[in-house]
Amino acid sequence: MKILVLISNVPDTTTKIRFTGDNTAFDNAGVQWIINPWDELALTRAVELKEAGSVEKITVANVGSKLTEATLRKALAVGADDAIRIDSDPKDAYFVAKQLAAVSGEYDIILAGIEASDYNGSAVGGMLAELLGYNSVSAVSGLNIEKGTATVNREIDGGSQVLTIAVPVVLIVQKGITKEPRIPAMRGIMMARKKPLNVVPPIEADEKTVFVNYELPSPKAACKMVDEDNAKELIAMLHEEAKVL
Amino acid sequence: MSVLVYTENWDGKFKKLSFELVSYAAAIAKEMGGTVTALSIGNVDEEELSKLGNYGASKILNVADDRFSSLDNKALSKAIAAAAKSESAKVIILAHNNLGKALAPRLAVKLDAGLVSGVTALPSGFDPFVVQKKAFTGKAFANVQVNADVKVLTFSQNSYKLVETDNAAVVESFDPGVSDGDFATAVKETNKVTGKVLLTDAEIVISGGRGMKGGENWGGLEELADLLGAGLACSRPVSDEGWRGHSEHVGQTGKIIAPNLYFAFGISGAIQHLGGVSSSKVIVAINKDPEAPIFEAADYGVVGDVFKVIPQLIEGVKEM
Numbered sequence: 001m002k003i004l005v006l007i008s009n010v011p012d013t014t015t016k017i018r019f020t021g022d023n024t025a026f027d028n029a030g031v032q033w034i035i036n037p038w039d040e041l042a043l044t045r046a047v048e049l050k051e052a053g054s055v056e057k058i059t060v061a062n063v064g065s066k067l068t069e070a071t072l073r074k075a076l077a078v079g080a081d082d083a084i085r086i087d088s089d090p091k092d093a094y095f096v097a098k099q100l101a102a103v104s105g106e107y108d109i110i111l112a113g114i115e116a117s118d119y120n121g122s123a124v125g126g127m128l129a130e131l132l133g134y135n136s137v138s139a140v141s142g143l144n145i146e147k148g149t150a151t152v153n154r155e156i157d158g159g160s161q162v163l164t165i166a167v168p169v170v171l172i173v174q175k176g177i178t179k180e181p182r183i184p185a186m187r188g189i190m191m192a193r194k195k196p197l198n199v200v201p202p203i204e205a206d207e208k209t210v211f212v213n214y215e216l217p218s219p220k221a222a223c224k225m226v227d228e229d230n231a232k233e234l235i236a237m238l239h240e241e242a243k244v245l
Numbered sequence: 246m247s248v249l250v251y252t253e254n255w256d257g258k259f260k261k262l263s264f265e266l267v268s269y270a271a272a273i274a275k276e277m278g279g280t281v282t283a284l285s286i287g288n289v290d291e292e293e294l295s296k297l298g299n300y301g302a303s304k305i306l307n308v309a310d311d312r313f314s315s316l317d318n319k320a321l322s323k324a325i326a327a328a329a330k331s332e333s334a335k336v337i338i339l340a341h342n343n344l345g346k347a348l349a350p351r352l353a354v355k356l357d358a359g360l361v362s363g364v365t366a367l368p369s370g371f372d373p374f375v376v377q378k379k380a381f382t383g384k385a386f387a388n389v390q391v392n393a394d395v396k397v398l399t400f401s402q403n404s405y406k407l408v409e410t411d412n413a414a415v416v417e418s419f420d421p422g423v424s425d426g427d428f429a430t431a432v433k434e435t436n437k438v439t440g441k442v443l444l445t446d447a448e449i450v451i452s453g454g455r456g457m458k459g460g461e462n463w464g465g466l467e468e469l470a471d472l473l474g475a476g477l478a479c480s481r482p483v484s485d486e487g488w489r490g491h492s493e494h495v496g497q498t499g500k501i502i503a504p505n506l507y508f509a510f511g512i513s514g515a516i517q518h519l520g521g522v523s524s525s526k527v528i529v530a531i532n533k534d535p536e537a538p539i540f541e542a543a544d545y546g547v548v549g550d551v552f553k554v555i556p557q558l559i560e561g562v563k564e565m
């Protein structure tokens with residue numbers, strides 16, 4: 001069984017979000033980049049399954065500029081065997097999915113995150129599945145592989161399910177797939193330097209959406225404080241003033 | 246020109262979310278000079294279906310086919326695409342929930358459409374088509390232009406009002422032409438949350454953090470939730486510790502919710518937590534630390550001990 005884990009390179013989750021050029025572009029200055037949190041969980045689960053002997057090989061792939069190589073090296077240090085970087089800025093989800101489709105053919109299971117924490121597209125995994133003609137399962141919160149069959153847990157609106165699905169398949173992963181993301185160990189970091197990171201040129205593809213500009217949420221009014229010994233009053237305020245009770 | 250809206254049902258019933266979707270679709274159809282067709286897949290009776298008309302659908306396509314209950318993404322997206330084509334829909338709207346997020350990207354590829362997920366408002370323009378969505382996990386909004394003839398949108402719950410109309414919709418049964426071979430998902434087990442208010446539907450959410458000290462202390466929050474018909478949530482460490490189930494975890498890596506009223510008991514207000522709740526209309530924070538960042542996001546606050554405050558709130562609600 002071969003697994004491909006899609007890796008999106010995103011600003012650290014504590015980044016203060018600012019824009020430049022009249023709010024038309026995200027301000028990269030001083031930003032720390034990380035593996036998208038769900039991709040990190042997906043990769044961790046893939047490594048666990050490899051250690052358990054049910055996976056032979058893990059490849060990670062990213063559509064991005066040279067700047068994303070540090071993030072891919074980190075993924076190699078966590079335990080991926082090799083990496084593919086498709087050398088282009090990720091223009092929109094459709095463009096990214098088209099690029100990934102060109103390198104995804106030989107994998108049994110493709111793991112994507114449920115969304116990238118920057119543009120919150122929730123799109124690439126599903127689009128890739130459709131482009132490849134594979135089935136997909138979304139909101140996956142558990143994965144086991146036995147004798148070549150994948151057993152998957154997923155969240156549905158109003159509960160959860162356990163199901164089996166034939167490979168090849170795209171699994172779109174959320175929290176629960178593993179407990180904690182794995183932090184690379186020193187040995188992993190050393191080994192990662194020697195693992196292959198293959199850079200491939202992008203293919204021709206359209207983009208169907210353009211991010212025109214951004215807005216920050218309007219600032220909140222100051223918080224109204226209620227005394228601890230008089231907390232009951234809060235209920236009256238929520239009822240009469242805020243009208244939400 | 247038509248706007249197609251996919252309305253999901255839960256055991257044969259629609260929820261407020263479905264009606265919000267139809268209201269939103271009707272507003273778009275009006276601007277574009279078209280009509281709304283609602284697509285329902287699963288066993289929903291005629292009376293329930295006709296409710297979609299009350300919010301502006303003029304036609305309802307009904308696919309009464311049990312096979313779709315396995316929620317097979319490939320089969321379902323094929324069915325929705327067939328409806329979109331038969332209606333020549335220019336805009337297709339789904340909910341930004343687990344199912345909508347799973348289907349919309351597949352649908353966009355099938356229809357050669359542009360996808361905008363998590364839209365929060367009506368389009369600000371139609372030529373070119375520009376619509377606002379959430380970005381950076383609630384920390385910003387983006388205006389996205391779609392450069393394709395067909396648009397697929399997923400709609401964030403609570404982003405549009407319910408608008409009742411006196412439309413009477415015609416119900417037609419629809420054959421999406423999906424064969425047995427299109428279904429590959431074999432469901433072994435389904436666990437439905439019953440008897441509790443679903444977190445993602447709840448108008449009021451009561452949430453506890455590490456300040457609650459342990460799972461055994463949740464009785465007061467449960468009582469308050471019962472009294473208010475609220476859903477229960479928690480911060481990530483609470484579900485990591487196993488004090489509460491994972492399905493209650495909200496935040497950047499958990500569920501993203503936007504209720505009318507969010508109570509945070511003993512939650513510090515880390516940026517990753519706020520990412521999942523900051524779109525709530527009113528936020529109330531109870532924390533013993535006056536410097537806790539949650540107070541910057543909150544509308545109402547009590548600096549104090551949760552265990553002293555909770556009984557008072559329960560009493561206040563009972564007297565209301």
Ligand SMILES: Cc1cc2nc3c(=O)[nH]c(=O)nc-3n(C[C@H](O)[C@H](O)[C@H](O)COP(=O)(O)OP(=O)(O)OC[C@H]3O[C@@H](n4cnc5c(N)ncnc54)[C@H](O)[C@@H]3O)c2cc1C
Pocket residue numbers: 013037453454455456457479480481482483494495496497498499510511512513514515516517518521531532533534537549550551552
């Ligand atoms: C990549 C990443 C993703 C993350 N995703 C999420 C996420 O999705 N959701 C999430 O919640 N967190 C997430 N986190 C964790 C987040 O950073 C915080 O650690 C977490 O939200 C803190 O939870 P808490 O507020 O319950 O606990 P704490 O930060 O420990 O806060 C407890 C609060 O309770 C107060 N308190 C203590 N006792 C009392 C009392 N008796 N009465 C009143 N107040 C009291 C304290 O003053 C304190 O403010 C993420 C972190 C990372 C790095």
Ligand SMILES: Nc1ncnc2c1ncn2[C@@H]1O[C@H](COP(=O)(O)O)[C@@H](O)[C@H]1O
Pocket residue numbers: 005006007008009036038039061062063064090093096111112113114115116117119120121122123124125
């Ligand atoms: N540029 C990219 N390169 C590789 N994978 C990506 C890229 N962008 C998104 N993905 C994958 O698709 C998932 C969903 O991203 P999105 O659709 O952008 O929200 C991410 O969690 C990644 O697994």
